Amino acid sequence: MAPTAAAMVMNRAPKTILITGVSRGLGRALAVEMAKKGHTIIGCSRAQDRLNSLLDELSSSQPPQDNNKNNPSSSKHLLMKVDVRSDSSVQVLARAVMETKGIPDIIVNNAGTINRNNKLWEVPVEEFDTVIDTNIKGIANILRHFLPLMLGRKQGIIVNMSSGWGRSAAAQVAPYCASKWAIEGMSRSVAKELPDGMAIVSLSPGVVNTDMLASCFGSSASLYRTPEAWAPKAATLILNLSVADNGASLTV
Numbered sequence: 001m002a003p004t005a006a007a008m009v010m011n012r013a014p015k016t017i018l019i020t021g022v023s024r025g026l027g028r029a030l031a032v033e034m035a036k037k038g039h040t041i042i043g044c045s046r047a048q049d050r051l052n053s054l055l056d057e058l059s060s061s062q063p064p065q066d067n068n069k070n071n072p073s074s075s076k077h078l079l080m081k082v083d084v085r086s087d088s089s090v091q092v093l094a095r096a097v098m099e100t101k102g103i104p105d106i107i108v109n110n111a112g113t114i115n116r117n118n119k120l121w122e123v124p125v126e127e128f129d130t131v132i133d134t135n136i137k138g139i140a141n142i143l144r145h146f147l148p149l150m151l152g153r154k155q156g157i158i159v160n161m162s163s164g165w166g167r168s169a170a171a172q173v174a175p176y177c178a179s180k181w182a183i184e185g186m187s188r189s190v191a192k193e194l195p196d197g198m199a200i201v202s203l204s205p206g207v208v209n210t211d212m213l214a215s216c217f218g219s220s221a222s223l224y225r226t227p228e229a230w231a232p233k234a235a236t237l238i239l240n241l242s243v244a245d246n247g248a249s250l251t252v
């Protein structure tokens with residue numbers, strides 16, 4: 001369905017966008033793209049050095065009107081070292097966001113990990129747990145702390161990064177497939193719990209050349225599009241989401 005003129009004006013209004021897993025890959029490219037469009041980024045990952053370099057890039061790419069002349073080094077964005085597997089770390093993030101930025105308009109649950117290619121019965125216990133803890137419980141942790149804030153004003157869009165492997169099967173990546181199928185089910189279930197005015201979707205990003213793709217595709221990952229080529233399309237899709245999309249399984 002084509003967005004209405006009113007919806008397109010709304011989509012251009014600056015938004016506060018929380019993206020998990022912004023240190024590299026799709027999350028980083030999406031953060032840069034959204035910042036270029038004038039939106040405020042709240043981001044997290046576990047790698048402080050990469051967050052520092054991203055903050056420099058976001059600040060230098062923000063539109064001139066957003067630059068603070070009194071303090072050129074200040075940024076309107078907030079990047080925090082947070083492991084989404086830790087409920088208490090996510091709680092600290094939610095507190096910091098409320099103190100400094102207010103309730104996000106959009107949340108993109110992007111942080112994710114994949115098992116090394118292996119048959120299910122050869123995947124080490126810890127590795128299986130890491131995939132589940134990051135990809136499923138990580139999203140649940142974010143929703144636990146941020147959804148109640150959004151519910152208060154019955155407004156907000158949540159995007160849960162799924163995968164083609166959340167809708168199909170593949171050998172060697174069963175833990176990852178299981179986690180992404182879970183995200184599809186969790187998103188569609190939560191969609192039934194949200195009030196009017198809010199939406200949650202699962203989003204398959206297609207196939208993009210990132211560290212994760214290199215892990216499962218090897219050197220042929222370089223045949224696929226870059227995160228920077230992917231991000232403008234993803235940003236447009238995400239900014240155009242509306243309550244009519246609640247419960248949808250979408251693809252960039």
Ligand SMILES: NC(=O)c1ccc[n+]([C@@H]2O[C@H](COP(=O)([O-])OP(=O)(O)OC[C@H]3O[C@@H](n4cnc5c(N)ncnc54)[C@H](OP(=O)(O)O)[C@@H]3O)[C@@H](O)[C@H]2O)c1
Pocket residue numbers: 020021022023024025026027028044045046047050082083084085109110111112113134138161162163164204205206207208209210211212213
């Ligand atoms: N690339 C593709 O073709 C493709 C296809 C389908 C779906 N996806 C999905 O798209 C999303 C992004 O994938 P990608 O390809 O960009 O992967 P990537 O290059 O491996 O990046 C993953 C990101 O997630 C962060 N992350 C991982 N574990 C985390 C944790 N415990 N806490 C916080 N952040 C964490 C990483 O940051 P740190 O390591 O610094 O914490 C990194 O920023 C994932 O959900 C993935 O499943 C990707």
